[in-house]
Amino acid sequence: MSSAEPGPARAIGERAPLGSPSGEGESRHPSLGISLLVSELSVIYRRPRTWALLAALAAVPILIAVAVRLTDDGPQPGRGPPFLDSITNNGLFVGFTALVVCIPLFLPLTVGVVAGDTIAGEAGHGTLRYLLIVPAGRVRLLLVKYVGAAIFCLSATLTIVLAGTVIGFALFPLGDVTLLSGDTIGPGESTLRLLLVAGYVTVSLLGLSAVGLFISTLTDVPVGAMAATIVIAVASQVVGALPQLAWLHPWLLSNHWLGFGDLLRQPISWDSFGANALLQLGYIALFGALAYGRFTTKDVLS
Amino acid sequence: MTVAGTGLAIETRGLSKRFGHQDAVDDVDLTVPAGTVFGFLGPNGSGKTTTIRMLLGLASATRGEATVLGQELPGALSSVLPRIGALVEGPAFYPFLSGTANLMRLDSADRYASGSTRRSRVDAALDRVGLTHAAGKRVKAYSLGMKQRLGLASALLSPRELLVLDEPTNGLDPQGTREVRNLIRSFADDGATVFVSSHLLSEVEQMCTHAAIMSAGRLVAQGGLDELRRVGDAHVTVVTPDAERARRRLAAFGFVTDEPAEGSGRVRATVAVEAAAAPESIVAALVADGVRVRGFTVEQVTLEERFVALTGEGFDVVR
Amino acid sequence: MVRSSLRWMPAVLVPLVIGTGVVVAGASPVVTLEEKTPEQVLALVAASDVRSFSGTIQQTSRLGLPEFPSTDSGSDSTTDSVASALELITGAHEARVFVDGPQRARVQITENLAERDVIRSGSEVWTYDSEAKEATHLTLPDKTAAHDSPAWTPGEIAARALAAVTPSTEVSLDPASRVAGRSTYELVLTPRTEDTLVGSVTIAVDSESGMPLAASVHARGESAPAFRVAFTAIDLAAPAARLFAFTPPAEATVKEESVPDAALPGTLDARDLRSAVPPFGVSGSDWSTVVELPSGSAPPELLASPLFASLATPVDGGKLLGSALLNVLVTDDGRVFAGAVPLNVLQDAAANR
Structure with a gap:
């Protein structure tokens, strides 16, 4: 077929808005992938499963708040999860308490489901091959999938915080927040700190998302990738609890997961935020590179 | 491009x-x-x-x-x-x-x-x-x-x-x-x-x-x-009392004729498809030679036969 | 294929880069400072006029023991809170320290999702425990109000070690190093006597301010320090004044207490101990000092506890509680001998009495 011959060079399809399809690619302007990202987010959030996950997370603060409300004498200091005893004085603490409760298992669980599903889920549906022949571009797809999972991490923590704040305001008084240092801050600064903590928790989950992304490139079975990701999150915490493996602790994904207490001191300490961000960045770099190596060389046979 | x-x-x-x-x-x-x-x-x-x-x-x-x-x-x-x-x-x-x-x-x-x-x-x-x-x-x-x-x-x-x-x-x-x-x-x-x-x-x-x-x-x-x-063999069968003459004429067209079956009056001949002449010209030539043609059959090779021959396996021809 | 092996390159390079980064960050930094003699460094420390700073202190101990055994009998609640403050600094801990002059200081022992604070402003002292939601208010007697800031800053430990610079100790300088991002002189005190567990004491002195930024005690024959207190971050600017004005939160239980003179911090020194608690005996000197408690002074419930049984090793003449830096001998007749000395020195002391 010669592009000089008008007849056969015509292409099928709808009216060509971009001129001749055999026209040179250079004349087209490739988009940055924003629309692919928007589309990825719409796939994530149009999925009933995503809403089920978020609803389960939102249930945690609601359960905590209702349980505390129904208890006559309220929780005692030093018992139960941190901040539990502060809830009766201040509804804002429902969000804090729920985050502490969710970090070890519930959040890794939901993030594991979404991150493990990234590539393996598309492969399982068979949509991966169609995305690749569009072509979405393997590197671009991998990046969009990761950003999508990261945005889910943020929405998961914000769901907990939001649900906690709403139920906290509904059932408990709003007042000054006592920091770990014993100093008190007003509602405005408290909200800021709560959002900072949500940010910290989100950052904590980014490394796990990268691990999930990599595992997801290894298999066409999404459930397997999800389970493996969750197992890694749990195993990391188990290892973190063993003093015999103390030399390994600074390298663990979950090492700083509960370090957001530093954001509740007066003055605020950024040490663990920085250390956590650096650690998570290391995980993102390593597992991102592994995912890149795997996904760009993988034969898509699903 | x-x-x-x-x-x-x-x-x-x-x-x-x-x-x-x-x-x-x-x-x-x-x-x-x-x-x-x-x-x-x-x-x-x-x-x-x-x-x-x-x-x-x-x-x-x-x-x-x-x-x-x-x-x-x-x-x-x-x-x-x-x-x-x-x-x-x-x-x-x-x-x-x-x-x-x-x-x-x-x-x-x-x-x-x-x-x-x-x-x-x-x-x-x-x-x-x-x-x-x-x-x-x-x-x-x-x-x-x-x-x-x-x-x-x-x-x-x-x-x-x-x-x-x-x-x-x-x-x-x-x-x-x-x-x-x-x-x-x-x-x-x-x-x-x-x-x-x-x-x-x-x-x-x-x-x-x-x-x-x-x-x-x-x-x-x-x-x-x-x-x-066209790849492969084509077969023609001529029904005629003048078998010998028909055989000669077909050989001139490049056909290889089978051993004559005694007294059957049928001549079956085979040629590579790409070398085969059009059936109508074969019949015309036979008649011109004085062969009395009672019947003339061309066995067209189907793609299916061709396919089975090539792949050597059963082929799902019927849905 | 060449192409596909190239795609795995990042996965190989990333660990290499991270590993290199860790090695480079962990390597002893090369610091070049003006040459000084140990005497000049000591002078630098003496001339130091740092009175205000905020920083983070990390304290690590590898004593070969789960925790420092608590010396306090727990008889009354007054010494309890002070003892708990003392216990805080003996385990592995991180603390944030804010000091503004000799009269105002705040120490925050930071743990995951918990914090214990000691805030001092003049003679007013508050302690706060975020887990128990308890605040304690103490008013210091005037005498102690004149004391310097708490005893466990690197500065205090350094001062203690420097005071011991006698003919018993060799003072030298290691190559310059870096502590909390500041270049430091490394002052090394090595005991001349063999009769001690202490191999050397290293004090890192800020080359600009003369402030000691780290102190580590090495046990004899060990390369890693058995005990180390060091700033991981320091800022020599004065901390915000509001940090020292503590108001206990509304929901906290507040206890009012006064402090008896004997139970004050800063009484760890053997000679002070002797004057404070008369029955204590001391033998030996300097590095090989042995403290002796008479029979019956060790709490019987402690000696009977399974923890003690599991930690103590039976030796000639009694039971030994051994650690990298401190040995405690409980003799069969109930006397207690303790010191940063080898076992045989304790046994000799026990035999000589």
Whole structure:
């Protein structure tokens, strides 16, 4: 077929808005992938499963708040999860308490489901091959999938915080927040700190998302990738609890997961935020590179 | 664009794919002329889908080269793929999204597709495959035929020069099969090259101008359908009392005659199809020689016989 | 294929880069400072006029024991809170310290999701425990109000070590180093006697301010310090004044307490101990000092506890509680001998009495 011959060079399809399809690619302007990202987010959030996950997370603060409300004498200091005893004085603490409760298992669980599903889920549906022949571009797809999972991490923590704040305001008084240092801050600064903590928790989950992304490139079975990701999150915490493996602790994904207490001191300490961000960045770099190596060389046979 | 150079939409040289110790595709030299409807024929498991995966960059070749639309793979994949619409191993969609949403998703993955025309292109593609009425339904409510048509629609979202359709009528009822066939013809009428794989000979015979036959990972024959039919032997049988004269005359046409059956009055002769003269000229020549022709039969070799001879396996000719 | 192996390159390079980064960050930094003699460094410390700073202190101990055994009998609640403050600094801990002059200081022992604070402003002292939601208010007697800031800053430990610079100790300088991002002189005190568990004491002195930024005690024959207190971050600017004005939160339980003179911090020194608690005996000197408690002074419930039984090793003449830096011998007749000395020195002391 010669592009000089008008007849056969015509292409099928709808009216060509971009001129001749055999026209040179250079004349087209490739988009940055924003629309692919928007589309990825719409796939994530149009999925009933995503809403089920978020609803389960939102249930945690609601359960905590209702349980505390129904208890006559309220929780005692030093018992139960941190901040539990502060809830009766201040509804804002429902969000804090729920985050502490969710970090070890519930959040890794939901993030594991979404991150493990990234590539393996598309492969399982068979949509991966169609995305690749569009072509979405393997590197671009991998990046969009990761950003999508990261945005889910943020929405998961914000769901907990939001649900906690709403139920906290509904059932408990709003007042000054006592920091770990014993100093008190007003509602405005408290909200800021709560959002900072949500940010910290989100950052904590980014490394796990990268691990999930990599595992997801290894298999066409999404459930397997999800389970493996969750197992890694749990195993990391188990290892973190063993003093015999103390030399390994600074390298663990979950090492700083509960370090957001530093954001509740007066003055605020950024040490663990920085250390956590650096650690998570290391995980993102390593597992991102592994995912890149795997996904760009993988034969898509699903 | 450089299809101009060779006039070929697809060309492979020694293309091979090995899984473990098994050659899924072995040394395939495929030549698909531009502007044809090309049937890629072979029994299930003969390496058709694997070949298609390599042509679309889904799998990497173990050995060999492939040129698609004049550009070398896999280097030029990103510029070649936007010019190709494809359906590989059945349609696949997000069951929880509507047909429209699925197509929007695929189109937004295309970095060259314009966002402003997206909606209208999706609607037009749905209209072309006759799915407008079901556009808002979730795909999990679609029948297999609707999914197949939605798959075809996804291949039509942008102008394409080459359509690669893997078993497009798989699982369709006769009505659906006919619709898909008509669609494929309309694509071809629009000037695109259509590369259709199938394990159904009848389908290829009805739709295609060219075909290639795969067997156990190897390419055993390819060319125009007429060419393919012509390869092999043609037989004529002349019923005549003048057997000896008829035999001489046929030998002059290049036929090898069978040993005469005593007193039967039948002469059966065989010649390579490509060397065969037109039946009417043979009869005219026989009559001119004074052979009294009582009957004349030409046994045309069907593509099916040809296929069975080439692949040596049972072939699913009846759906 | 070449192409596909190239795609794995990042996965190989990333660990290499991270590993290199860790090695480079962990390597002893090369610091070049003006040459000084140990005497000049000591003078630099003496001339130091740092009175205000905020910083983070990390304290690590590898004593070969799960925790420092608590010396306090727990008889009354008054010494309890002080003892708990003392116990805080003996385990592995991180603390943030804010000091503004000799009268105002705040120490925050930071743990995951918990914190214990000691805030001093003049003679007012508050302690706060975030887990128990308890605040304690103490008013210091005037005498102690004149004391310098708490005893466990690197500065205090350094001062203690420097005071011991006698003929018993060799003072030298290691190559300059870096502590909390500041270049430091490394002052090394090595005991001349063999009769001690202490191999050396290293004090890192800020080359600009003369402030000691780290102190580590090495046990004899060990390369890693058995005990180390060091700033991981320091800022020599005065901390915000509001940090020292503590108001206990409304929901906290507040206890009012006064402090008896004997239970004050800063009484760890053997000679002070002797004057404070008369029955204590001391033998030996300097590095090989042995403290002796008469029979019956060790709490019987402690000696009977399973923890003690599991930690103590039977030796000639009694039971030994051994650690890298401190040995405690409980004789069969109930006397207690303790010191940073080898076992045989304790046994000799026990035999000589």
